Each structure stands twice: as C-alpha cells, then as structure tokens.
Amino acid sequence: MAEGNFRCVELEMDWNVTRPAPPRPEATAAEVERAMREVREAREQVFSEIDRMRDDAVEFFRSIVKIPSVNPSDEWEKPLADYLAREFRSMGMDVDQIEPEPGRVSNVARLKGAGGKARSLLFNSHLDTVPAGDESAWRFPPFSATVHEGKIFGRGAKDCKLGIAASVMALRAIQNCRIRLKGDTLVSTTADEETGGHLGIHKLIEAGLIKADWAVYGEGMPDKITIGHKGLLQLRITTRGVTAHTARKPAAVNAILKMNRIVPAIDSLYVPGVEPHPVVPGFPVASVNMISGGFKENVIPDRCSIVVDIRFPPTCTVRQIMDEVNRRLDSIRCTDAHLGGTHIDPVEPLVVARASSISSEEPVVKFLQACVGEVLGTRPSAQGMEATSDSRWILLDAGIPVANYSLGNESGHSPNEYVGIEDYIRNIKVYALMALASCRPA
Numbered sequence: 001m002a003e004g005n006f007r008c009v010e011l012e013m014d015w016n017v018t019r020p021a022p023p024r025p026e027a028t029a030a031e032v033e034r035a036m037r038e039v040r041e042a043r044e045q046v047f048s049e050i051d052r053m054r055d056d057a058v059e060f061f062r063s064i065v066k067i068p069s070v071n072p073s074d075e076w077e078k079p080l081a082d083y084l085a086r087e088f089r090s091m092g093m094d095v096d097q098i099e100p101e102p103g104r105v106s107n108v109a110r111l112k113g114a115g116g117k118a119r120s121l122l123f124n125s126h127l128d129t130v131p132a133g134d135e136s137a138w139r140f141p142p143f144s145a146t147v148h149e150g151k152i153f154g155r156g157a158k159d160c161k162l163g164i165a166a167s168v169m170a171l172r173a174i175q176n177c178r179i180r181l182k183g184d185t186l187v188s189t190t191a192d193e194e195t196g197g198h199l200g201i202h203k204l205i206e207a208g209l210i211k212a213d214w215a216v217y218g219e220g221m222p223d224k225i226t227i228g229h230k231g232l233l234q235l236r237i238t239t240r241g242v243t244a245h246t247a248r249k250p251a252a253v254n255a256i257l258k259m260n261r262i263v264p265a266i267d268s269l270y271v272p273g274v275e276p277h278p279v280v281p282g283f284p285v286a287s288v289n290m291i292s293g294g295f296k297e298n299v300i301p302d303r304c305s306i307v308v309d310i311r312f313p314p315t316c317t318v319r320q321i322m323d324e325v326n327r328r329l330d331s332i333r334c335t336d337a338h339l340g341g342t343h344i345d346p347v348e349p350l351v352v353a354r355a356s357s358i359s360s361e362e363p364v365v366k367f368l369q370a371c372v373g374e375v376l377g378t379r380p381s382a383q384g385m386e387a388t389s390d391s392r393w394i395l396l397d398a399g400i401p402v403a404n405y406s407l408g409n410e411s412g413h414s415p416n417e418y419v420g421i422e423d424y425i426r427n428i429k430v431y432a433l434m435a436l437a438s439c440r441p442a
C-alpha cells in the first residue's frame with residue numbers, strides 16, 4: 001500500500017523508542033539544583049544583556065517575519081533559510097544546509113563547545129508557515145511585522161518564528177557576555193513542518209546532521225511543556241458507480257449516493273482495544289474533512305472520494321485503524337449490491353505520522369521546567385497533546401529526548417497572528433538559561 005508516496009514512509013520506520021529509564025527523580029532534582037546554582041552568576045549577566053538587547057531582538061524578529069516562508073509558495077523556505085545561515089555564520093557557527101527539493105532548504109548551525117562535562121543542546125524550530133489567508137481579515141499586512149501595543153504582528157510570528165528568534169537571540173546574548181559553553185549548542189531551522197517534516201527535519205536526520213543529548217522545540221504555550229503528541233493517518237476512500245445522462249437515471253449508479261452510506265460510518269470511527277496512554281490524551285478520532293464527486297451538472301457521477309483525517313495516541317497502531325476502517329466498509333458492502341466487489345477502491349493512505357512521547361521524568365523536561373520557573377516564577381506542567389508534531393523524528397529517529405516549549409499563544413494559523421514582545425524577551429531568557437544549565441559555562 002502507498003508505494004512510492006514519501007508522505008507514507010513512516011509505515012516502514014521505527015515506531016518505538018527504547019530509551020533508558022530516566023534517573024530517579026531525586027537524583028535529577030539534585031542535578032537541576034546544582035546546575036542552577038552553578039550558572040547563577042552567568043545567568044544574571046546574560047539576563048541583563050538580554051534586557052539591553054531588547055530593541056535589536058525586536059528588529060531581528062521583525063526581519064524574519066518580513067521574509068515570507070509560506071508552505072506552499074514559489075520560493076518556499078529558501079530565502080529565510082539563507083538569511084538565517086548568514087546570521088549563524090556571523091555568530092561563528094558552522095552551518096550545514098540541505099535542499100532535498102528545489103526551495104525546500106533546512107539549516108543546522110553548530111557552535112562547538114569547549115568540551116568537558118556537559119550536555120549538548122539542540123534548539124529546533126520550523127521555517128515554513130501556513131499562507132496568510134484572507135488579507136482583508138488582517139489589521140496589518142501579514143508580512144509587515146508591524147509593532148503595535150507591545151505585540152509584533154505577522155504570519156508565522158508565533159508559529160514558529162518566535163522559536164527561531166528566541167533561540168538565535170539566546171545564543172547571541174551568551175556570546176555578547178563572552179561566555180564560552182562546554183557543550184555544543186545547535187540550532188536547526190527546518191522546512192516542511194506544516195506538511196509533516198518529511199522534507200525537513202527528516203532529511204537533516206537522514207543526513208546525520210542532528211546529534212545532541214537534548215532538544216528543545218520552539219513551539220508551545222507558556223504554561224505547559226509538551227512531551228508527547230498523537231500520530232496522524234490521512235486516507236482516501238473512493239466509491240465507483242455507473243455514469244449515465246440524468247435522463248437515463250435507471251441505468252446509472254450514483255457514486256455520491258453510495259458515498260453517503262460510508263461518510264457517517266467512517267466519521268464515527270471507534271477503534272476497539274486501544275488503551276489510554278499515560279502522557280498523550282485522547283483516543284483515535286476520525287473526521288471526514290474533504291469530499292469530491294461529480295464533474296457535470298447533467299451527468300450522474302461514477303466516482304466520489306473522501307479524505308479522512310485520523311489522529312491516534314501512541315497506544316494505537318496504523319494496522320488497528322486500517323482493520324477497523326476495512327471492517328466498517330465490509331459491513332456496508334454486505335448491505336448493498338452496488339457497494340460490493342470493486343465498487344469501493346482499496347483504502348489509500350495519503351499521509352502517515354507516528355505518535356511519540358517521552359517520560360515527564362526525563363532530565364531535559366526537569367531542566368526546562370526549572371528554567372521556565374526561574375524566569376516566569378511558576379513551573380509549567382509537562383503533558384502530551386492531541387495534535388501531531390514533527391518533533392517525532394527527533395525522538396524516534398535521532399534518538400534525542402525532545403520537549404516543546406515557547407511563550408506562544410493561540411494565534412498561530414489565524415489572521416492577526418502575533419507575539420507579545422514581553423513574552424518574546426522572557427522566551428529568550430528561558431532558552432538562554434536552558435543553554436547555560438545544559439551546556440555549562442567553561
């Protein structure tokens with residue numbers, strides 16, 4: 001099934017991570033406390049540098065919002081990737097770029113550490129954004145990066161240019177303070193997240209360019225660290241009828257009417273035997289999100305297709321879902337002569353994305369919680385989410401435990417997407433502290 005469709009490549013890949021059990025919580029707590037104590041002085045220096053850099057940081061943020069990186073578009077992510085590569089090189093970082101298809105550029109930049117007992121840390125964020133949509137719904141042009149009432153407005157501001165800007169500024173602030181870190185710090189900025197990451201983070205990992213002990217993904221909300229997500233399976237189901245002129249209706253079989261039987265049965269999909277997952281909430285959910293059928297007002301349609309979007313927790317497999325979908329189609333086939341035999345095409349997978357999660361006891365989670373706590377005064381909870389993320393590649397294929405966190409908001413994918421400048425500045429501080437605590441001043 002799905003042969004040759006690169007969006008289904010994960011059907012053939014590893015679905016399970018075998019990570020070593022995290023250390024005892026008391027041991028991690030002690031390590032976090034020690035790290036925070038050791039970096040206290042450096043932290044004060046870096047935080048006041050971040051306050052001093054405020055205007056530069058805002059200008060940098062605006063500069064990357066002004067470079068569109070819409071998925072899809074003619075130039076794709078390349079202009080923004082090239083701009084950032086120049087920025088990384090000006091910071092003395094080594095930059096690797098890949099371009100698996102024209103315009104689909106991803107970068108990974110590395111600042112070599114001095115060596116010694118410390119972690120290496122990867123900040124990952126994606127370059128691509130969804131289109132601006134109806135521009136008349138925007139208060140300001142979507143690529144103007146207008147500053148208004150303490151916010152920066154623009155497509156991609158929150159999703160995910162906040163993560164990019166905050167990680168670049170965090171490393172720049174540390175450099176401005178002439179602090180050299182022991183561990184390597186990496187920043188990857190990737191293409192194709194909005195469509196699954198197959199041409200972005202996946203290709204960087206395949207090329208062997210993503211190597212670090214811990215990863216922070218620059219997406220999320222201030223009050224929670226996301227440590228797991230659902231998987232995704234998108235399917236096409238097609239019914240076949242018999243076409244005829246409307247005037248010869250008795251000779252025809254209307255494929256749209258046949259599809260009418262299938263839509264509610266698939267939209268209400270329930271996959272039996274799926275256990276609740278300790279981190280990722282919810283059970284498999286299916287939604288029939290697209291339908292197409294018919295091609296002419298006076299011709300009875302012989303073909304109708306639906307696209308179904310299914311999200312599932314790590315306790316469920318694609319095989320279980322396909323079995324249930326086929327079972328439901330079979331029971332419809334039995335009740336209608338025209339739905340038997342070849343009247344329903346074999347179910348066609350269009351996109352597959354694996355679910356993934358880590359334990360909330362992983363040290364990267366505890367360190368990040370402590371860093372957020374130092375900046376915001378409250379510790380975010382660590383939990384899974386019902387959406388899907390391309391962070392799965394980082395965990396499942398690069399073997400790096402990854403936590404998603406930014407001081408974002410709910411405006412991603414909407415008109416008037418924005419980031420609060422105060423949130424952005426605090427986000428820079430969280431990332432800078434995470435780099436200090438993980439990679440340790442030399």
Ligand SMILES: [Zn+2]
Pocket residue numbers: 126159160193219
């Ligand atoms: Zn995003």
